[in-house]
Amino acid sequence: MVTQDSQGGFRLGSGWMVVAAALFALMGLFVKLGARHFSSTELVFWRTLIGAVALGGAALWRRERFSTPLLRYHLQRGVIGYVSLLLSFYAIAHLPLATATTLTYTSPMFLALLSVLLLKEKLPSRAVAGLALGFAGVALLLRPTLSGEVWFAGLMGLASGFLAGWSYLHVRELGRQGEAEWRVVFYFALISTLGGLLLMLLERWHPVTADNVGLLLGLGVTATLAQLAMTRAYKVGRKLTAANLSYLTVVFSSLIGVWMWNDALSPSSLLAMALIVVSGMLASRR
Template sequence: MMKPTEPALAAPDVPVSRWRLGSAWMVVAALFFGLMGLFVKLGAQHFSSTELVFWRTAFGTLTLGVAACWRRERFVTPHLRYHVQRGLIGYISLLLYFYAIAHLPLSTAVTLNYTSPLFLALLSVLVLRERLSARAVAALALGFVGVLLLLRPTLAGERWEAGLLGLGSGLLAGWSYLHVRELGRLGEPEWRVVFYFALISTVGGAVLMQFDRWHAVTATNVWLLLGLGLTATVAQLAMTRAYKVGRKLVAANLSYLTVVFSTLLGVLVWQDSLTLASFVAMTLIVISGILASRR
């Protein structure tokens, strides 16, 4: 799942009704990102993670491409190198995320992916030489305590590999957002950033699938692919709208509702049990992510 990280702040004089609408759009986005995870987990019974990523990004490439052509947008970009770097890192992150969803409880996989703000803050120090405030340092420490608590039963069991890959999806997502931020500073339109990510991921999936076996798309499983593509697209559009008309920090904080919705879906559909330690760990990660996004 990809989240914009450096949208412009809403103007101070934005009417209250408008930024409340932005908050509502982020709630919609969080719900549909949770539903996307639902379709990924259900689809994993019929398709590999590589196939699911391919169909999800192919749907996005088609819809974004058609919309751009309708608006007569320009696809040519002077920053292709940044797009390729961001696309490859983001694609691998999405692969790991979908694999984690397929092999872990939905709430655990989603929470591990939502460690990306922590890794973004850490990478900003290591790569961009930025300085962190005391609050940001405390947020990182708090977040990684939560990660250890959440991964402890997974690492002790048979699904330790999926747990580490899920954490890796958060790391790579944070790294990908560094490129998103740089593209934003270069003045690259948001639609083009999302389009090239989807395009590069689709091409990457098509290449990888040459070394794997395609599973047949039938009348009994095509609804899973359509649901995956539709929920991901609606979530992306709603999130974009939320950041455009709402307040950045409010929208960023509300994005963590995806963890809540995913937990509820896991309980309702698969009867996932949530231990006290897991609940505490998820709470720590969410709080630390909110604090890290305010650095």
């Protein structure tokens, strides 16, 4: 029997995921605006640096323990997640915001597929149907992209979704091992920051000025708050409901794209996005 308290917790979890979806969409806005001043590598570096400092400082304040016996899993997740984030930011910079966000949100499809290939899990029939719908949606969404000048950005967005799904396999394993949620987020931010610093040794740094520092702060703050809100949503609410509501990021991103850049979405693009969203929902029902 579902009690009133549990229903309140579920509603609270749903609310947190709506907040997280809106913040992730705003993060995409700051990425797209910031791409006029910084490279994708720089944007990822500043985004994760702000997150690492904020989360690390909060952990120090609470006197949390940073040591972990699961460092290998953190390293694997951090490297894969960092490359995924780098490709995602590149796609956002070069594609309409809604298209890039939707490609990134193919991660549940790839998570389900990798669970079968790597972990030998069996998928129910509805998840298999979801994967078929999802890949049909991807083909439909990428068709105009592959025939245009931004085909590379489209493939990078899809690769980002694949790597994000692979990263979530490690996140799931860390959760099974009982790792604290804050350490999962913190070590990802830390490893990504160090990786970005190494890559930036090969690039030219663009100056941070009074005109663009607000974009970096907005990027770091929205990304960190979105991550925390998402973590809270999964902790206090129904995981399946939270996973489904996460696709509101696609809706919010579409609205921002129309508002900021008059992005026009064709009927085929809207159909493709709907197929991918439904696919992710079905793939999550396992």
